[in-house]
Amino acid sequence: MKLTKSAGLRGELSIPGDKSISHRAVMFGSLAKGTTHISNFLSGADCLSTIDCFRKMGVLIEQNGTNVTVHGNGLHGLKAPSETLDVGNSGTTTRLISGILAGQDFETVLSGDASLNKRPMGRIIKPLEQIFAKITNDSNEGKTVEVEAGDGFMQGIFVQYGITLDDDVTEVRNGGFGSTTKKK
Secondary structure, three states, X not given: OOOOOOOOXXXXXXXXXXXXXXXXXXXXXXXXXXXXXXXXOOOOHHHHHHHHHHHOOOOEEEEEOOEEEEEEEOOOXXXXXXXXXXXXXXXXXXXXXXXXXXXXXXXXXXXXXXXXXXXXXXXXXXXXXXXOOOXXXXXXXXXXXXXXXXXXXXXXXXXXXXXXXXXXXXXXXXXXOOOEOOOO
């Protein structure tokens, strides 16, 4: 094989969609007032579960291939779904949407496939309980989590994660979306 020096490289590169960004783009677009255009949306089952959940809460979402348009209703513009929100096998949808729902004024039940419904939900529930969200889990009833209507009082928490024996990373998290922090 013989390799020769190239004078340069020209062209266009299209990066495939990213699952993490696609979930969050739909969620933030749904909570924003107005229109959000998402290009290069990853149309995998998990991200489509996120779209389905927000559609069931009254958000108009249009999809044309990898382009998605979200017509957001604002932070408090979500509507109570008339049925259980099916998150499929998406742990990301479950984790992220639980925090959003904790600040809403309606109760919601999230359920997934058999695999997701068997997963432990403590890492979702415990931090949300620390900010006074009302969230429960009973996998015997075939649901992933149940988020009760928020009373408008949630607070930020201070979380410290140990990375190594010598180093810590500190992070401050706000309360659930739509929460108001008030002093006791």
